Amino acid sequence: MSIWEYANPVKFMRASGAVLPWVAGGAVVCCVAGLAWGFLTPQDYRQGATVKIIFLHVPAALMAINGWLMMLVMSLIWLVRRHHVSALAAKAAAPVGAVMTLIALITGAIWGQPMWGTWWEWDPRLTSFLILFLFYLGYIALWAAVEDADSAADLTGVLCLVGSVFALLSRYAVNFWNQGLHQGASLSVAPGERMSAVYKYPLYLSMLGFFLLFLALVLLRTRTEIRRRRLAALLARENRA
Amino acid sequence: MKALLWRDLRLAVRAGGGFGLALAFFLILCTLVPFGVGPEGGTLARIAPGILWVGALLSCLLSLDRIFALDHEDGSLDLLATAPLPLEGVVAIKALAHWLVTGLPLVIFAPVLGLLLHLPGPAYPWLVLSLALGTPALSVLGAFGAAVTVGLRRGGLLLSLLVLPLYVPTLIFGAEAVRRGAIGADPGTPLLFLAAITLAVLALMPFASAAALRVNLR
Numbered sequence: 001m002s003i004w005e006y007a008n009p010v011k012f013m014r015a016s017g018a019v020l021p022w023v024a025g026g027a028v029v030c031c032v033a034g035l036a037w038g039f040l041t042p043q044d045y046r047q048g049a050t051v052k053i054i055f056l057h058v059p060a061a062l063m064a065i066n067g068w069l070m071m072l073v074m075s076l077i078w079l080v081r082r083h084h085v086s087a088l089a090a091k092a093a094a095p096v097g098a099v100m101t102l103i104a105l106i107t108g109a110i111w112g113q114p115m116w117g118t119w120w121e122w123d124p125r126l127t128s129f130l131i132l133f134l135f136y137l138g139y140i141a142l143w144a145a146v147e148d149a150d151s152a153a154d155l156t157g158v159l160c161l162v163g164s165v166f167a168l169l170s171r172y173a174v175n176f177w178n179q180g181l182h183q184g185a186s187l188s189v190a191p192g193e194r195m196s197a198v199y200k201y202p203l204y205l206s207m208l209g210f211f212l213l214f215l216a217l218v219l220l221r222t223r224t225e226i227r228r229r230r231l232a233a234l235l236a237r238e239n240r241a
Numbered sequence: 242m243k244a245l246l247w248r249d250l251r252l253a254v255r256a257g258g259g260f261g262l263a264l265a266f267f268l269i270l271c272t273l274v275p276f277g278v279g280p281e282g283g284t285l286a287r288i289a290p291g292i293l294w295v296g297a298l299l300s301c302l303l304s305l306d307r308i309f310a311l312d313h314e315d316g317s318l319d320l321l322a323t324a325p326l327p328l329e330g331v332v333a334i335k336a337l338a339h340w341l342v343t344g345l346p347l348v349i350f351a352p353v354l355g356l357l358l359h360l361p362g363p364a365y366p367w368l369v370l371s372l373a374l375g376t377p378a379l380s381v382l383g384a385f386g387a388a389v390t391v392g393l394r395r396g397g398l399l400l401s402l403l404v405l406p407l408y409v410p411t412l413i414f415g416a417e418a419v420r421r422g423a424i425g426a427d428p429g430t431p432l433l434f435l436a437a438i439t440l441a442v443l444a445l446m447p448f449a450s451a452a453a454l455r456v457n458l459r
Contacts, residue, residue, distance in 0.1 A: 134406040141402055145393050154456040155389050159403065162385065162449050166407045169438070173410040176434070177417060 007083035009226050016219045023219065027212035034059075034206030041198050053111040055203060059210035061104035064132065067097025067214060071139070072164050075157035085226065087153035090160065091143050092221030096214055098136035105129055124174040131170045135163045149229065242326060242334055249338035252311075263300040263343045264350055270296040271354040282359045289358035290368070290419035296354070297347045297372055298379060298408055304343050305383040306400055308335050309391040309454070318391075322458050328451040336377075336384040336447070344376030360423065367422030371435060375415040378439040381446045382407045388450040392457040411438055 006012045038055030074090035077083055108126060109119045120126065142159055146152035274292050278284055312318040321331050351372050352365050360368065386404035390396035418431040 131406055131409055134402075138399075138403045138406060141399055142389065145390075145395065145399050151392075151456050151459065155453055158449055158453050158456075159389060162407070162446075166410065170406070170409045170413075173413045173434075176431070177413045 004081075004083075007081070007085055009085055012085050013223060013226060016223055020216060020219050020223070023212055024216040027209055027216045030205055030209030030212055032209075034202050034204075034209045037202040038199075038206060041202060044199075047115060050111055050114050051199070053107050054199065055206045057104060057107040057111060058203060059207045060100045060107065061129070062207055063210050063214045064097055064101040064104050064129070066211075067093050067100055068132065068136070068164065068167070070218075071097065071160050075160040078153055079157045079161075084153075084229070085222070087157070088225040088229070089218060089222045090156070091153070092225055093214075093218045094136060094140050094143065096217045096221065098133065098140060100210075100214065101129060101133045101136060105133065122178055124171075124178060127174045127178070128167075128171040131174075132167055135167050139163065149232075242330060245321070245326070245331065245334050246338055249335060250341060253338065253342040261346075263304050264346050266303055267296050267300040267347060267350065267354065270299065271357055274358070286359040286361055286423070289355060289360040290364065290423055291416045292358060293351055293355060293360070293368060294372075294375075294412055294416040294419065297344075297351065297376065298405075298412055300347060301343055301376065301379045301383060302401055302404060304339065305387050305404065306390070306397045308339050308384050308387040310387070310396070313391050313457075318454075319458060322454070328454055329447040332384055332388065332447045332450040332454065333381075333443075336381045336450075339384065340377050340380035344372075344380050348372040348376060360419075363425055364419050364423035367428045367432075368419045371415045371418040371422075371428070371432060374432065374435045374439055375411050378411045378435075378442045379408060381439075381442050381450075382411075385446050385450040385453065388453040388457070391454065411435065414438065 006015060035055055038052055041052065043049050044051040071090045071093050074086040074093070078087040078090065105126070108129075112121065113119050139156055139159060142156050143152055146155055271292065274288075275285060278288065309318060312321065322328055324331075348369060351368055352360075355365060355368055383404055386400045386407070389403060390400045393399065414431040414435040418428040418435060421428040421431065
């Protein structure tokens, strides 16, 4: 029993089909509970009601970065071990991650308007998220542009590796370029109280909810991609016969 | 390797292969900017470092798709792939040829355009130095983009979408060095970062580009 067994599409379909309802259900429960709990938290003494955007903003940003990280791992697995499921999982994760990035950017703008008095600021964190979004767009566009499925997986895999390095490099280059308004890490294991428990626990819950949501969407999309691949193979066989 | 370099240079110069085109584009861009932002010298002087760098970057982008596309069409890329020279070397030479044809003229020509944009006096050496350090990175990264998109129809637009985000760190450090030079601050740190990016990219990107080319030639 090892994780590589799920590189077999049949096994992957069986296992993902079994866990998908649970993941999706968990995502709905955690998102609804986390967001509702977040909505009912008291208002912050300085930020007022706007602080509640955090329950959308931070989980979306978290999944935007981890979505790219997952694509990186999947691309590496594809390039090294040639498991088609991992390439398709990377393909499936890209639009989800792009939307998460967009949610983080938009909620950030909505939050920034009352707090900083501006919708957009060329702050390092905001800028690097915009750059991450551009990388997502390029990645998705490359998948769409290459016709042969294996070449597309290879090219996007290489692009993902190069893009990861440059996304990280840009992240620190923009630090050098401009000082920001954005606060540092919201949650930290370092000692010293950063965030009141009133906000922390609903935030953890909605982070879990967004993680499960991401997982459910990626599983669903990967299953769709596998089915599409099977359909294409069947059609090709039909045409040859 | 030398033969390939000469061949690429000759093709670029003689066959209307975009030699001078990038330079003309750079000139036009720097002419258009004052029409857009107004002719006040103070404003222009302040944005000149950024405009010059963005202009250099865009003119570099203009001729990227030619790095491999023509060779791919007439099949000489397949010959190069089967030649004893490793594909990484081919990519590096092609990027070098692209830089000699596009990047180097930009470096030499940039001070003239700096004059047009009222670039402050102390910034000129830093402009030339930062472009000389940074444009090789632009060519090598561009060669990667060209290698990824070589077999595609409508590859040109996709190429810019893929390559421009990769240019962000180079642009930041390059323009920052010129900006610091313009206000009389020490541009050493961004120049060092710029040189580091260029060296790392020179050393590593040919492998990624060659991998992408191999996929496209399969």
